[in-house]
Amino acid sequence: MNTPHRLVAALCLPLITLTAPSFAQSAGYSGHGADSLSPATLEQFRAAPLPDPISRRIQSLLDLRSPSSGVLAPDGKRLFFTWRVTGTDQIWRVDGPERFPVQMTGGEDRTLPLAVTPDGKWLVLSRDRKGEEYPGLYLQPVEGGPLKLVQHLPKVQTFFGFVSRDSQALYFVANEKAPNHYTVFRYDIASGTKTAVFDQPGLWRIADHADDGKLLLVRLIDSQAREYVLYDPATQQSTPLFGQNEKFEYAAAFGPRPGELFVLTPKFGDFRRLYRWRDGKFDPVTPELNWDVSGFSLDPAKKRLYYAVNEAGYTRSTALDATTLKVLPVQWPRDADHQTFGTTSQDGRYVTLATVKARRATYVWDWQTNKLTQWVVGSMPEEDSKRFAVASLEHYVARDGTKIPMFVRRPPGCDTQVCPVLVHFHGGPEGQSRAGFSPIWQLFIDAGFIVADPNVRGSEGYGRRWRDADNGARRLDVITDIEDAATWIKQNWAKNGVAPRLGVFGGSYGGYSTLMAMTRFAGAYDAGVSVVGISNLNTFLKNTAPYRRALRISEYGDPETQSEMLAQLSPVTYIDRLKAPLMIIQGATDPRVPVGEAVQMYEAAKARGTPVELMIFADEGHGAAKRDNQAMEWGHMLRFFEQHLKR
Numbered sequence: 001m002n003t004p005h006r007l008v009a010a011l012c013l014p015l016i017t018l019t020a021p022s023f024a025q026s027a028g029y030s031g032h033g034a035d036s037l038s039p040a041t042l043e044q045f046r047a048a049p050l051p052d053p054i055s056r057r058i059q060s061l062l063d064l065r066s067p068s069s070g071v072l073a074p075d076g077k078r079l080f081f082t083w084r085v086t087g088t089d090q091i092w093r094v095d096g097p098e099r100f101p102v103q104m105t106g107g108e109d110r111t112l113p114l115a116v117t118p119d120g121k122w123l124v125l126s127r128d129r130k131g132e133e134y135p136g137l138y139l140q141p142v143e144g145g146p147l148k149l150v151q152h153l154p155k156v157q158t159f160f161g162f163v164s165r166d167s168q169a170l171y172f173v174a175n176e177k178a179p180n181h182y183t184v185f186r187y188d189i190a191s192g193t194k195t196a197v198f199d200q201p202g203l204w205r206i207a208d209h210a211d212d213g214k215l216l217l218v219r220l221i222d223s224q225a226r227e228y229v230l231y232d233p234a235t236q237q238s239t240p241l242f243g244q245n246e247k248f249e250y251a252a253a254f255g256p257r258p259g260e261l262f263v264l265t266p267k268f269g270d271f272r273r274l275y276r277w278r279d280g281k282f283d284p285v286t287p288e289l290n291w292d293v294s295g296f297s298l299d300p301a302k303k304r305l306y307y308a309v310n311e312a313g314y315t316r317s318t319a320l321d322a323t324t325l326k327v328l329p330v331q332w333p334r335d336a337d338h339q340t341f342g343t344t345s346q347d348g349r350y351v352t353l354a355t356v357k358a359r360r361a362t363y364v365w366d367w368q369t370n371k372l373t374q375w376v377v378g379s380m381p382e383e384d385s386k387r388f389a390v391a392s393l394e395h396y397v398a399r400d401g402t403k404i405p406m407f408v409r410r411p412p413g414c415d416t417q418v419c420p421v422l423v424h425f426h427g428g429p430e431g432q433s434r435a436g437f438s439p440i441w442q443l444f445i446d447a448g449f450i451v452a453d454p455n456v457r458g459s460e461g462y463g464r465r466w467r468d469a470d471n472g473a474r475r476l477d478v479i480t481d482i483e484d485a486a487t488w489i490k491q492n493w494a495k496n497g498v499a500p501r502l503g504v505f506g507g508s509y510g511g512y513s514t515l516m517a518m519t520r521f522a523g524a525y526d527a528g529v530s531v532v533g534i535s536n537l538n539t540f541l542k543n544t545a546p547y548r549r550a551l552r553i554s555e556y557g558d559p560e561t562q563s564e565m566l567a568q569l570s571p572v573t574y575i576d577r578l579k580a581p582l583m584i585i586q587g588a589t590d591p592r593v594p595v596g597e598a599v600q601m602y603e604a605a606k607a608r609g610t611p612v613e614l615m616i617f618a619d620e621g622h623g624a625a626k627r628d629n630q631a632m633e634w635g636h637m638l639r640f641f642e643q644h645l646k647r
Contacts, residue, residue: 028539028600029539029543029594029599029600030596031543031594032544032590032594032595032596033132033588033589033590033591033594033595034130034588034589034595034618036594036595037588037595037599037616041599041616042588042616042618045614045615045616046615046618047615047617047632047633047636048636050632050635050636050639051639054635054638054639055631055635057443057446057447057635057638058631058634058635058638059631060382061440061442061443061446062439062627062630062631063379063382064378064379064380064381064383064439064442065083065085065378065379066356066360066378066379067081067082067083067092067360067362067376067378068081068082068083068112069081069340069342069343069352069354069360069362070082070113070342070343070352070362070376071113071114071115071116071123071342071343072116072342072343072344072350072351072352073116073120073142073345074116074117074118074119074120074345074346074347075120075345075346076345076349076350076364076366077095077096078093078094078095078096078116078142079093079094079362079364079375079376080092080093080104080113080116080123080142081113081362081376082111082113084627085103085379086103086106087627088107088108088109088110088111088625088626088627089110089111089112089625090103090104090105090106090107090111091103091104091105091111091112091113091123091125092104093142093144094375096375097364097373097375098375101376102144104123104140104144105125105127105140105147108626109127109128109130110127110128110625111125111126111127112125112126112127114126114137114160115163116142117163117167118163118165118167118300119167120142121141121142121167122139122140122142122148122167123139123140123141123142124137124138124139124160124163124170125137125138125139125140126138126160127147128621130589130619130620130621131587131589131590131620131621131622131623131625132589132591132621133157133545133591133592133621133622134153134154134155134156134157134158134591135152135157135159136150136152136153136158137158137160138150138152139170139189148192150170150187151172151174151185151187151194153174153176155179156174156175156176157174157175157182157547158172158173158174159172159173159174159182159205160172161173161184161205161206161209162208162209164209165211167189168189168190169186169187170186170187170189171184171187171206171209171215172184173204173205173206175547177199179546180203180546180547180549180550181201181203182203182204182205183196183198183199183204184196184198184199184204184206184215184217185197186233197233198217198231200238202219202220203219203220203221203547203550203551204217204218204219204220205217205218205220206218207228207251207253208252208253208254209254210254213232213233213234214230214231214232214233215230215231215232215233216228216229216230216231216252216253216261217231217238218243218250218252220550220551222550222551222553222554222555223430223551223554223555224248224249224554225243225246225247225248225249225554226243226248226249226250226251227240227242227243227244227246228241228242228243228250228252229241241261242263242277242280246267248265248266248267249266250263250264250265250267251264251295251296252277253296253297253298254298254302255276255322256298256302256303256322256323257278257323259279260276260277261276261277261278262274262276262277262296262298262305263275263276263277264293264295264296265282266464267282268282269288269464270463270464270465271289271290271291271292271293271463271464272292272293272294273285273286273288273289273293274286274293274296274307276325285320285325286309286318289309290463291309291310291311291312291461292310292460292462292463293307293308293310294308294309294310294460294461295307295308296308297341298322299344299345299347299348299351300344300347300348301346301347301348302322303321303322303348304319304320304321304322304328304351304367305319305320305321305325306318306319306341306351307320308339308340308341310432310460310461312393312405312461313405313407313432313433313434313435313455313461314337314338314434315339315340315434316339317339317340317341328367329370330353330365330372331365331370331372332353332355333372336355336356337356337391337434337436337437338354338355338356338434338435338436339353339354339355340353340354340355341353342354342362348367349366349367350364350366350367351364351365352364352365353365353372356436356437360378361374361377362374362375362376362377385437388437388442389410389411389441389442389445389451390409391407391408391409391435391436391453392407392408392409392410393405393406393407393435394407394408396454396485396488396489396492397484397488398480398484399480399484402457402481404455404456404457404481404484404485405454405462406452406453406454406455406485407433407434407435407452407453407455408450408451408452408453409441409445409450409451409453410445411445411446411448411449411450414448416495417495418493418494418495418498418499418500419448419449419450419500420448420449420450420500420501420502420641420645420646421449421451421452421489421500421501421503422444422450422451422452422502422503422504422505422641423452423485423486423502423505423525424451424452424453424454424504424505424506425454425456425504425505425509425510425513425514425517426453426455426459426506426509426510427506427507427508427509427510427511428458428459428460428508428509428510429458429459429470429509429512429555430458430460430555431459431509431510432455432459432460432461433454433455433459440634443634443638444638444641447638447642448646449503449641449645450493452485452489454481454485456470456478456481456482456485456513457469457470457478457481458470458471458475471554471555472554472555472556472562472565473557473562473565475556475569476568476569479516479520479569480521482504482513482516482517482521482524483517483521483524486521486524486525487524490502501645502524502525502526502645503525503526503527503528503641503644503645504517504518504524504525504527504529505528505529505530505531505641506530506531506533507531507532507533507623508531508532508533508592508593508622508623509534510531510533511530511531511532511533511534511593512530512534512535512571513533514528514529514530514533515528515530515533515534515535515571515582515601516574518530518571518580518582519571519572519573519574519575519577520571520573520574520577522574522577522578522579522580523579523580525580526580526644526645527581527582527583527640527641527644527645528580528581528582528583529582529583529584529585529637529640529641530582530583530584530585530598530601531585531623531633532586532593532598532622532623533584533593533597533598533601534570534571534593534597535570535571535572535597535598535600535601535604536567536570536571536572536573536597536600537556537557537559537566537567537570538566538567538570539594539596539597539600540593540594540597541557541558541559541566542559543594543596544591544592544594545592548592556569557569571601572600572601572604575604575605576608578608578610579610580610580611580644581611581640581644582610582611582612582613583612583613583615583636583637583640584598584601584602584612584613584614584615585598585614585617585633585636585637586598586599586614586615586616586617587616587617587620587621587622587623587624588616588620589619589621590620590622591621591622592621593622595616598614598616599614602614613636613640615632615633617632617633
């Protein structure tokens with residue numbers, strides 16, 4: 001489904017006293033990626049072997065693997081999906097319901113299926129090396145065999161757009177000319193030649209294509225704003241549609257009628273709503289809800305429209321006739337936390353359905369027979385899914401009286417006795433913690449920890465005002481949600497006057513939140529683990545990949561003009577407050593949060609004499625993708641929290 005982006009908000013700068021301005025503003029490093037560190041540094045912070053009991057625990061739970069919902073073949077008779085059975089995401093094919101899967105790709109690099117050519121001959125796939133986020137495009141015969149390179153260039157992002165309906169050409173965008181300039185290319189499958197189709201400055205993506213050859217293109221302005229244009233390759237003319245000189249997010253696709261688009265936007269209210277657009281007019285398609293429509297898609301034949309609604313962290317999906325907009329009945333499996341539509345056959349007859357409870361299961365719905373058939377189910381060796389903790393939706397109250405939603409998973413017995421608590425802050429910052437099963441959460445639950453997943457202000461899923469509450473300097477007004485979670489849990493989950501011990505962890509922006517929890521809000525938590533977290537917003541914005549810098553400045557602020565404000569929002573500014581044990585985990589090849597963010601935080605904490613650990617994966621980027629590294633990452637987190645939180 002199309003994934004919409006966030007809206008922008010104006011900045012206001014409250015006053016706050018800096019406790020360590022000299023370090024926050026003078027600390028620095030240069031660049032990102034593994035070559036920004038010496039081999040000696042990589043070796044120094046290599047992950048140590050895990051204790052055997054913890055290794056056995058984490059390896060067992062990592063065997064609970066669910067395949068992706070996958071990509072249907074044009075005739076609906078095959079499904080291509082990713083599965084981490086080998087330890088790394090690779091592509092598998094299944095030739096019918098509950099057939100034995102055939103492994104299509106292998107090796108150490110994460111590989112994802114993107115599409116099957118309409119003639120059913122080629123699988124289009126993406127492959128990334130060591131988490132660098134410079135993916136390449138390849139073709140593979142649907143029966144299997146060697147890959148045919150389309151494009152995979154060093155330090156270049158190559159993103160798939162679509163395959164022409166005659167299966168002769170593949171369209172993609174790539175920033176090979178400049179890091180912040182994406183050109184639209186046409187690749188001829190038979191000859192292997194590529195031609196530039198659209199080459200105007202900007203962060204361009206292909207949103208959709210029409211039967212008459214016209215392209216629906218979108219330009220990313222910042223982390224939220226989007227501009228849509230209609231481009232005709234035959235005449236090389238661009239027609240602006242909407243988003244120009246605005247600061248609103250849009251996601252759009254062609255409808256079944258000429259000149260018609262379906263558009264998802266929160267422009268006209270607090271929540272995202274789906275509209276039918278024609279001649280500049282937006283007509284509502286979905287009802288007015290107090291929840292976001294989180295995404296939508298149409299089948300290639302433009303017969304049916306699918307959309308999903310994010311109901312407080314649960315997903316509910318609906319199918320419509322794309323012309324009449326009449327709701328179409330679908331037989332969903334019962335008792336799933338998430339119900340999502342996936343890809344369709346070329347004629348629209350078949351569509352994949354995915355459900356998530358204890359593990360993901362993939363089904364195929366046949367619109368002709370109205371029959372639902374299960375195709376793939378995740379592996380669950382030596383486990384009974386009935387024992388897994390179910391997330392309950394709860395709330396805590398911030399200091400200004402705002403109720404903050406929070407998913408909580410508890411081990412047996414923790415309703416009557418004091419158990420240590422791990423508070424997890426999601427990434428994004430516009431991410432959202434959701435209901436559903438996670439083997440990692442179950443690892444901590446089995447070890448006796450309560451896991452709490454707050455959706456603080458700035459999170460997705462609760463409307464535009466909630467989502468934009470932390471933009472720029474506004475973050476200073478709501479960053480206290482981090483401390484308030486700890487205060488509320490200690491007060492309300494105490495028993496007989498004994499408060500639980502608290503750990504805090506998260507990845508990416510959640511890693512940043514963890515570092516803020518441990519520094520600015522020192523004393524709120526008893527131990528913390530930051531994974532690929534930002535320690536200094538100034539150095540982060542100066543060294544992150546150029547294609548991300550423009551998108552992140554609108555979220556955090558501009559280091560050229562707002563350096564002081566960014567220092568106020570940087571964990572390293574408050575390093576003199578750090579006193580509880582801290583673990584930092586980082587991928588060396590990360591282009592989003594440079595490895596220098598982790599090293600400078602570690603050095604600052606070590607200089608204070610605070611117990612601190614640093615672990616760097618030389619072959620990972622923005623989070624561990626390989627099984628062995630995941631085992632090390634989560635296993636050491638468990639070891640760390642058991643060491644510092646268990647009485």
